[in-house]
């Protein structure tokens with residue numbers, strides 16, 4: 001049997017009929033590599049489903065279902081454009097069924113008949129269920145032996161609705177049981193990303209942007225040759241191209257570099273994607289579905305030696321900084337344990353931490369339990385909360401060896417107020433916090449200082 005190739009297509013790669021047609025061509029080109037397809041919901045649909053769910057749980061079921069109409073129409077338009085009429089009619093019937101089922105779930109949310117987070121995942125799952133059904137039909141219309149598999153039969157999780165954790169050994173067994181016989185027969189399984197189910201059979205989701213993670217989990221379970229993440233940019237870039245138009249594609253990244261970038265905000269990759277890939281040393285490639293002949297970015301165990309040796313700048317906004325100051329910290333043990341136990345109790349992840357003799361500063365992304373956390377921390381010392389902050393993270397294996405990088409970074413920041421400077425334990429990232437209002441300016445300046453001057457030098461040398 002050929003070693004499977006996992007190909008994940010994000011929402012922007014299946015946004016309309018032209019995008020579906022491009023994806024079908026890419027899969028057709030790779031049909032002899034035992035492809036297994038993972039697809040996200042059509043772009044913006046997951047947001048719309050979650051918004052509808054909230055409307056319905058506030059009692060506005062009619063409004064909630066009306067809001068979804070244009071999205072059902074988008075699916076029908078793809079089917080009408082790319083499928084023979086009988087197939088398009090079959091899709092139209094299945095869309096009507098899905099619409100009716102969804103309405104029932106939204107009514108249950110309005111009546112609060114079940115646990116709301118569980119109902120929300122049920123609603124959110126429709127995006128990937130519909131896109132995978134539609135893509136399967138489009139591939140079959142091209143003569144490809146595609147088969148739609150419900151990813152909820154493969155990825156098994158706990159019941160942390162909204163951000164469930166996969167149970168890896170159950171997932172590996174069920175993924176292999178469901179998919180290997182199909183791959184052996186030369187069929188092309190098409191699964192929705194992001195969705196999973198608990199051992200009790202309840203629908204769960206892996207967290208926003210989680211289809212990349214689904215692809216990596218399935219890739220690891222099948223010992224894939226490569227996990228390809230097909231998106232709307234040429235690969236992982238030196239910065240978010242929406243902020244830095246001059247950002248360029250990075251040909252190669254180490255797993256550690258990619259993990260740091262994803263964790264600190266490079267949206268192109270879900271933060272958990274690297275973990276299953278590393279566990280089985282499976283290369284991950286990020287490619288552009290609009291420009292499939294580009295090489296993209298290859299993520300594997302070893303980084304490349306690049307000119308600047310710093311690979312990229314990631315940023316994350318909406319960060320809250322908490323500072324706890326207490327003289328009781330001085331020379332006392334047990335203080336930090338008591339402090340982190342507070343975050344543990346509220347299941348809140350802390351990203352960056354710095355300490356001095358009398359204070360601890362840390363950053364939070366998730367502020368759902370902020371008030372309760374602050375109340376408890378006040379028992380330990382004086383608490384200061386700074387909302388609307390941003391984390392900026394400079395990443396590259398070269399940080400270990402390049403002298404003067406910190407000076408370059410901080411001189412680029414000049415008049416921008418910096419706090420919580422931290423060089424990660426892996427010493428491949430330099431992270432700091434600024435006011436979120438200034439993040440676009442800061443990232444652009446840093447990009448100029450680290451990457452664009454090198455470009456100019458190179459260009460001058462070459463020319």
Ligand SMILES: Nc1ncnc2c1ncn2[C@@H]1O[C@H](COP(=O)(O)OP(=O)(O)O)[C@@H](O)[C@H]1O
Nearest residue numbers: 010011012231232235236237239240266267268
């Ligand atoms: N360093 C980066 N390199 C590439 N893209 C990035 C980076 N940081 C942020 N992005 C953003 O990530 C987007 C792709 O992620 P996403 O919208 O989730 O795509 P998809 O729908 O394919 O999953 C890009 O359009 C880009 O704006």
Ligand SMILES: N[C@@H](CC(=O)OP(=O)(O)O)C(=O)O
Nearest residue numbers: 010011040046208209210211
């Ligand atoms: N559709 C889900 C999962 C996902 O990964 O989507 P995308 O690949 O478009 O980021 C979401 O929007 O969160």
